[in-house]
Amino acid sequence: MRIDKYLAAAGASDIEEVRPFLWQFKLQGDIHPAGRATTTRDGLARIWHRGAQSGLQLSDTWSSSDPVGVAENRKVPSYIARLSNLREGEKIEKAARLVQRFTAPDAEVEAAAVSLLESYGWTARGRSAGVLYMNDGNGSTPACRLAVSNGIASVWSFRGDVDLPAPWRPGNTTRTGEKTMYVTVRDLALENVVAAPARVERPPQERPAVDPGLVSLVHDACRLGSAVPADHRHLTKSGARLVGEDLRVAPPGSPLAGDVVVPLFRPSDDRKSLEISGGQRLCSKTTMGTDKMLITGSKLAESMVPVPWSPMLGSGQMSLDRWAESLDKSRPLVLCEGVATALAVHESGAGNPIACVSSGNLPAVAKYLAESGLAAQFPAVVVAADYDIAVRDGKAVSKGIPKALEAADLLAARVALPPPGSPVGTDARDLYAAGPDAVRAYIESARSPAEIQQRPDVARFFSSQIHQKQGVER
Known part of the structure; x- marks a missing residue:
């Protein structure tokens, strides 16, 4: 069987022979083609994935081979098989990882994490849905968040600038695209520590998808909303008198009713057009020290707001080239x-x-x-x-x-x-x-x-x- 046909039947996409006998491909969740496959003249195939540190889940047709170096001091597992033994319909997935952790009561972890953050000048401003709102001294609004789960305390900022010393370490990216930092119960030197059951950790998607319901919510608010009153606080701050002709107040019946909604756009997967990646709420009053916030589920990474944005929303062609034409x-x-x-x-x-x-x-x-x-x-x-x-x-x-x-x-x-x-x-x-x-x-x-x-x-x-x-x- 040809390797490209095998990959396609196994669920891979964007399959391309980049040079003789070397193929690249994407698996589910990949932004860029990170999978690799090689073949030899005598019918041997080899496969690996640059982002699969724990390897791939393959059929029994494949056998483990030597690791492949993909970066300095980093290798990933590879696998070999005879092309003649491959069967159409076998699946290729990134392998899950088994993680052994230690934990402590979340209340104790949060108290220790807050104490550590307060030593840097952070202050707690409120709580919502179990997440602590904090101000790190960068500005007047509580743009930072602290969340604790299963003995791990994670922090992030909607300013995208969390930079903390040890024992904090870089963590995963949130669903809205912000980079996090985290500490564990051992980092915090807590005494009431117990072993937690080992759990399977699935490889995260490299780029979180945007909820279609959120896209519709933002688009409808911009399409059906009313013009912003001239005396709205976000048009009159600092003595300035802005017009905001593209701004719209979300209509009655919307979960965002009464707030001004600004659509966010990010590059789509093809990197040629844009897609709605969420929205920002400009509120008529302050809540926990802030009068603007991202709508839940919005993805901030790479997101932007071209002004004016109505030429894109109105045309249905969301691209910066379309914006630039106006x-x-x-x-x-x-x-x-x-x-x-x-x-x-x-x-x-x-x-x-x-x-x-x-x-x-x-x-x-x-x-x-x-x-x-x-x-x-x-x-x-x-x-x-x-x-x-x-x-x-x-x-x-x-x-x-x-x-x-x-x-x-x-x-x-x-x-x-x-x-x-x-x-x-x-x-x-x-x-x-x-x-x-x-x-x-x-x-x-x-x-x-x-x-x-x-x-x-x-x-x-x-x-x-x-x-x-x-x-x-x-």
């Missing part, structure tokens, strides 16, 4: 953090903005814009950074400026930063309170990443962190 391309492409910042850039005529929702998401979106070729359609690209210049205890209160510089490097773009001496956190929406000219001047002031880092206030920002680290090391 724009004045004599203006620069502007990458920014928040939706309100993007609205200020758009309504002032300063540029064509794409919001990334959080600073931690800036590099991922920038990478996609560079790879897709969209950035090349504009005369200039600017990353509009917030004036997040504060340092506390030798650590940046926000990673907005470093992330903006990283995004600019990926796009070969310039960086716009509010003038020295601006209030900490100043963004384009704050500048818009002084009129559209202030926002246009802000975007026009953009400089190369190297020039921005040489600015005295920015140099002090980075220098204060370096000196603190050196002091700790001594």
Whole structure:
């Protein structure tokens, strides 16, 4: 049997012979083809998967072979079989992993984890559905979450910038696309520790799918919702007067009724078009210290909000090329953090903005814009950074400026930063309170990443962190 026919019948997809006798393919849950198969002239086949650390589940036709090196210090199992022995309909799956763990009562684990986080300056702000809402000092809202299950405490942030010292370790990605960090009962040195039953750990999907029900919810809210009142808090903050012509208030009967809904978009699997990846709720009042939040189930990783977004939703063709057709391309492409910042850039005529929702998401979106070729359609690209210049205890209160510089490097773009001496956190929406000219001047002031880092206030920002680290090391 030909190996490509065998793979197709076994449930693989995107099967391609990349060079003579070497095939690549995708298994369920793969974003990119990570499976490999080789054949020899004498009819021997070999198969492995770059992401299957625990190997593959195959029929008895296959025998274990030597591991294959796929990265420095990392190998994966491989398997061999005679092509003449393969049978159509045999399945190929990534193997599950048996994990032995230790656990303790969740209440004790949470108390110890909270105590550890409080030593870093975190504060608890409330609880919902068993998840603790916390503020890590980066801004005024409780954008961080702490959840405990089976003796493991996990934290993540909707700003995408969780960076904690040992004993915290990088964890899995949440269903909404945020990277997590975690500690175990042993890391926390708890005494009431017992062995937990071993459990089977299935390989996670590399990219979580979006719930079709969520897509319909967001699309219907944008299609059937009403215009936002001119005095809505998200249009009038900081003394600015935004219009938000694409914003819609979710209609009565919707689970989001009364909230402004902003659709999020991410690259689809083919990387050529976009798909709705969730939405952001702009609330009329604060809840647990925040007036904006992602709709449950939204996937933040690589998500963006092109402004205006109605040309895509209205046409049914969701792609950045379709969005770009409606724009004045004599203006620069502007990458920014928040939706309100993007609205200020758009309504002032300063540029064509794409919001990334959080600073931690800036590099991922920038990478996609560079790879897709969209950035090349504009005369200039600017990353509009917030004036997040504060340092506390030798650590940046926000990673907005470093992330903006990283995004600019990926796009070969310039960086716009509010003038020295601006209030900490100043963004384009704050500048818009002084009129559209202030926002246009802000975007026009953009400089190369190297020039921005040489600015005295920015140099002090980075220098204060370096000196603190050196002091700790001594």
